[in-house]
Amino acid sequence: MGRRNEPPRLADGGFAVWSRDRLACARRGAAECGDVWQLEPGVYVASAAAPCEAVLRRARDFPKASAPLFPPLRRPGGALTPEERSFAHTARMRGLRAQAVAARTGRIAPRTARFADQWPDDEDVEVLPRVRHALAEIGVHYLFSEDAPLLLPPAAQLFLAREALVRPSRWVWPRWVPTPARRFRTRQQVAFTDALRPVVHRRRSSGLLGDDLLGQMLQPSPHHGLLPEEAVLDTLPGITVATFETPTRAAGWILLHLARHPEAADRVAAEAGSLPADPAATTGAHLGGLRYTQALVSEVLRLYPPSWLLTRQVARETQLAEYTLDAGSTVLVCPYTAQRDPREYAEPDRFRPERWLQDGDTPSGGGVFLSFGTGPHGCEGTALAMTMLTLLTAQTARRHRLSEPPGPRPSHQVTTLEGLATVGLRLRATARG
Incomplete structure (x- = not known):
């Protein structure tokens, strides 16, 4: 360390300051130190668009840590080969690409309408558990269709296992230590796999593979044949939780903005009138046709990206911006500051959905948008997440006016430990006349 071209370090910074208010520290680092800055020796923050995109796209120089939340279960056959993992990725993307999601819009929409219909009027309601349940139903049904009722309970337990794993702890245990949280994860992963295995057997033996994501993964490839059963079973726990875990955080921010910006909510409600009865x-x-609603969702995700901080490692000595980073260093990619950069967006801290529209009607590209990541490790479920969130927003605004509960108690607390979320968010709904 100590090179002349080393990124600047935030004065009186470090992990102690970072841990007290990570969002404020991230913004201060970007303002005082520039596009790339040093939090601690060997720990750097990419805070602007260009270095953020460079890190995410240069996966060989800045690989993602190989520690999946639901690692493959240990089996006699050993781990999947790189070819099998690539085949599994290709197979699941057949069910997640934008065209596949658009073709299944009619299966997603009813559950977003049900969420809005079941919101009680004139009561202070804790939002996130209700949103999570609705999005879990949507996500699990998208993946498994008629088998969703069987798999929804173990999917909910997978989410609890994830929560236990990411809960703050005084100790950082080596990966091989079987902590209670890791043992709980393994039990729930085994339970989910045990529920899914007979579904896979039944579909393959009957030849009725289904047109859901699981069915796409069971389709034989002309180049690779059938995807091995264990590759299917190892892939789906993580995808199942991902369909509703991150979108739930996003939905909390979106619903809060509907409450705080009634004129924008009214415009969403008017646009939602075009949806079929x-x-x-x-x-x-x-x-x-929900152009303004999509713009509002994009604007909320710009201001409050659910995955506001992404971690990458430096594989070998390499350049980032004008700086040289050592192998083994850590880079924290910060979409939160990149998407609030005045070089990317005018009035970057202002909530203005119209910035995503041209002439008030046509979607516009806007500036950098990293809320779903980018590059080789970008979110596979972007199309599904945007569809779920857009329809949930439209159906909710169509039926209700939202408001924060009156009184001195805050409607929510902001947490940044695993993602950017509105913990404990409470809102009140009043039926539209």
Whole structure:
């Protein structure tokens, strides 16, 4: 260390300051130190668009830590080969690409309408548990169709296992230590796999593979044949939780903004009037017509990206911006500051959905947008998440006006430990006339 071209370090910074208010520290580092700065020796923060995108796209120089939340279970056959992992990725993307999601819009929409219909009027309601349940139903049904009722309970337990693993702890244990949280994760992963295995057997033996994501993974490839059963079973626990865990954090921020910006909510409600009375009749064309709603969702995700901080390692000595980083260093990629950079967005701290529209109607690219990541490790479920969030926003605003509960008690607390979330968010809904 100590090179002349080393990134600047935040004065009186370090992990102690960082741990007290990570968002404020991130913004201060970007303002005082620039696009790349040093938090601690060997720990750097990429705070602007160009270095953030460079780190995320240069996966060989800045690999993602190989520590999946649900690692493959130990089996006699050993780990999957790189070819099998690549085949599994290709197979699941057949069910997650934008065209596949658009074709299933009518299966997603009814559960977003049900969420809005079941919101009690004139009561202070804790939002996130209700949103999580609704999005879990949507996500699990998208993955497994008619088998969703069987798999929803173990999927909920997988989420609890994730929560236990990411809970703050005074100790950082080596990965091989079987802590109670890791043992709980393994039990729930085994339970989910045990529930899924007979579904895979039944579909393959009957030849009725289904048109959901699981069915896409069971389709034989002309180049690789059938995806091994263990590759299917190892892939799906993480994807299942991902369909509703991060979107729940995003939905909390979106619903809070509907409450705080009633004029924007009214515009969403008016636009949602174009949706069919029967939610099952909703198509990709209807979804495409929700231009302002999509702009509002994008604007909230710009201001409050649920995955506001992404961690990458430095594989070998390399350049980032004008700096040289040592192998073994850590880079924290910060979409939160990159998407509030005045070089990317005018009035970057202002909530203004119209910035995503041209001439008030046509979607616009805007500035850098990293809320779903980018590059080789970008979010595979971006299309599904945007569809879920857009329809949930439209259906909620169509039926209700939201407000924060009156009184001195804050409506929520902001947490940044695993993602950016509105913990304990409480809102009140009043039926639209």
